[in-house]
Amino acid sequence: MELELRHARVVVTIGTAGSISAGAQELGLPQPSLTAQLRRIERAVGGDLFVRSRSGVTPTELGARLVPLLADLVRRADEVMAEALAASGGPLRLGCTEWTPPALRDALQAALPDTAVQTRTLNPEAAVEAVRRGALAAALVPRVPEPAGGVPGGDDDEPALGRALIVREPVWLAVPHGHPLSARTSVGADELTELTDHAGLAWVRSSQDHWFRAVERRVLGGSAPGRVLHHVNSHQEAMNWVRDMEVVALTTPSGALPGVSLVPVTGGERVDLVLLWRGNALPRETPRTLVDTVRAYYCDYARSRPAYWSWIRDHRGEFGELGRHLPQPVDTSPRPEFSTRSAATQR
Template identity: 55%
Template sequence: MNIELRHARIVTVIDQVGSISKAASELSVPQSSLTAQLKRIEDAVGGRLFVRSSSGVVPTSLGERLIPMLTELVQRADMVVVEAAAHATKVFRFGNSEWTPPSLHSALQSSLPRTEVQTETLSPSAAVDAVRRGWLSAALVPCMSLVEPGDRGEPALDTAVIAREPVWLAVPQGHPLSAEPALEACHLASLNWVRYAQDHWFHPIEKLLFTRFPRTKPEVLHYADGHHEAMNWVRDANAAALTTPTGATSDVSLVPISGTESTEMVMVWRSGSFGRATLARLVETVRSYYCAYARTIPRYWAWMKDNPADFPELLRYLRTA
């Protein structure tokens, strides 16, 4: 019997889930059939790949040598399928979080003139998963920690930091704090707050900053599901919220915070899915777009120009602006 791709996938799934029964469920085949297939595979390679125990299966010494190679075979085959599909459809799908301005679509389309560009707005974790599965060609997500290593057998991801955004305060226009050059934590404790839901990507960053407030517990009016909802509450309920500058809307005022945290805007794609020239062009396009968008936020753009060391990936754009 020759080893085929389907055999490599069977071994990879068993190794990932650590159980014959779970692998059978994952592959939608009867457990008896999967056991028989695994036996034929082991006969073909000349030895057992797994040892069964009451808690599942673990690789044998032969398995430890062969399973990584079989896993790599599956990964490469998946990449071939994705690349062939992308070539056949000539579609570049780009994911973005919170909301996707038409200007981002236009920038990407200009950089890929012979390819149809489609954009989609979805949560950061969903965007990373869609890139890993090949549904999205690439995505822009906030926070490097969201791009976690995949399970064995899943395609590897590559990343490039587009910009490192500070976290600022959003208050209603005309608010007494809106004219301050920068705020200390003591200025923030007495405000009425909009905070972010616990499953929102910004929540851990917000939580860290709130630990720096004085002991008085700030009043929270609402827990929002996204930046734009939070900004509506800031505008209409005389509330305050933490946000990245590009997460704010034009009808609120942004104020820098001294010693603030920052979050990375990261472009993510499947390893090897782009040629070097195309990848460089995409990264440059997204960084250039970020700067163009930052220009529409006067206070933020001025801050970037005055603090170029905080934006190492964008230095060439700040120097020529």
């Protein structure tokens, strides 16, 4: 096997992350896949690069010589790609799942005034594949909460991807305005089937091949509760059915539409919204700009839905990734009262 740039990125990521498991998480790859890649790379260079232990990895004598050289190779490759992108004036293409709000595209363009921004809506698997192939520079995709977890990965020959968590969205119940459940402050995940059986709720569920199907199965179980009137292929279609047909559905808050009320589901699932990018296709600072812009946009969206923004404020510990975009907690501790007697004494 000949050593390639993608192999250098794998080694550098493992070294920087401090462990194979942390490196796999950062690259969006299954840990066994990354372990197999590292073994092939080590065979190609003629020896082990890291000593594995329960606490992580440390460079071997060979690794101490080669890892800095590989890191310099990755840095120089990034500089070449940044210069090439600037010289070509080509657009930055970003994919989104479900739908792409025009305001999000405008926010990205404002954050990158010297780069033309193009957006595209497609399903998560297609978005990840497009980033791997270079058809997209980055993609905003949900992390499907299957037991194995993780963003859909590729095989061992695919280039490594950068990734950053934007927000961990709760999964809530969507009901029509005025529905009896809309007055609830929350509903337990374990109540949904019982409520359906006693209240005769009608549902819309995701189609078999839609990414949200796995989320519904985790919350509702393998069998469909009550009556399922329709299977949808997008959150927007589901919300239209909730609004117009007096049915209920599960959704993330960003998938809701006007005309629909959201009820928090306690003890439910969360969906990780993740930004992926092809490491050698963007200037070094661009991923940071994208991440910060998308997080700021998400908070602006949440503010437009007071009930959800209030929930975020009350559960800010669960939204730590939004960082500085969250409101600072109000200091409610009592302040010392001003004493006129002490002031007079001082005079």
